[in-house]
Amino acid sequence: MHEIEGNVGITRIKGVLFDKDGTLFDYHDTWGPILTEVAVELAGGQGKLVPDMLASIGYRAETGRFEAGSIAAAGDTFELADQWLGLLGRADRDELIQTLDGFFARLGPERSIPVTDLRAFFQAMKGRGLTLGIATNDVAASAEGTILRFGLSEYVDFSVGYDSGYGVKPGPGMALAFCEAVGIEPSGIAVVGDNRHDLEMGQGAGAGLLVGVLTGASAEADLAPLAHHVIADITLLPALLESLAVEA
Known part of the structure; x- marks a missing residue:
């Protein structure tokens, strides 16, 4: 200590x-699966985007963990949406924020360990x-x-x-x-x-x-x-x- x-x-x-x-x-047992599921859902038919989406918010495939201080570990929905807008080819920031918050409000309580x-x-x-x-x-x-x-x-x-x-x-x-x-x-x-x-x-x-x-x-x-x-x-x-x- x-x-x-x-x-x-x-x-x-x-x-x-x-x-x-x-x-x-x-954190990792709860939000690793949640963020992966959300990325897959948002990517839709563009599944190849998912690794880049996760990497952009701090996921490191070599460790299987999100980095300390990353958007995923310490950020908010605004930061997450801003990071994913370009990768998804979207411009509807407010709608994406609302969608993300909807996912998190539902999945957070259900999946938290x-x-x-x-x-x-x-x-x-x-x-x-x-x-x-x-x-x-x-x-x-x-x-x-x-x-x-x-x-x-x-x-x-x-x-x-x-x-x-x-x-x-x-x-x-x-x-x-x-x-x-x-x-x-x-x-x-x-x-x-x-x-x-x-x-x-x-x-x-x-x-x-x-x-x-x-x-x-x-x-x-x-x-x-x-x-x-x-x-x-x-x-x-x-x-x-x-x-x-x-x-x-």
Whole structure:
């Protein structure tokens, strides 16, 4: 577990804002198949375009993974649409964005593979008296559908997507919106995510604790310069918070 200077104690942390994909859900097992299916569907009879479509958003055939910080791993639908418009020979950006968001709102909740029993995890975190939120560069409808599918509605106090009106990561808007909605100062929240965009969002908002996880596209070396701590996955978060409480 990596850590940098400036750790804060749990006595100051009242809320936790989680990224969704790569943090609550295994990124590659979930979004590799989804993005491949969407590319095939959009390519239609031009199946030969699919490898180029996936490569253009960060997929590397030699590793079978998306690169850290790529459009697929950290971007939003606007960036994805802009990357695929030319390859598909289309000019209807707004229509393509709407189509992509429709795919993601349907397939995200259906296909997401959780890194742990999320209902039990969120219930335990809520039992610690923490306010919980989810912030994603995915469409908000996908986040909402996922919350419903995994039975998290009674535990998640706030959720937001790229299209919710608070800007996109790495900007601080989603984290600040969480703070405002739940009445916690930014210094009183932890931001947990699998890529630099998540941590940059938290840093820009003034979050008190930044935690990187390794269930997404990023390696420890990608996250370490920004995170107070880097852990393998969210199941280690309770122990981390306990250790910080002891140190506080």
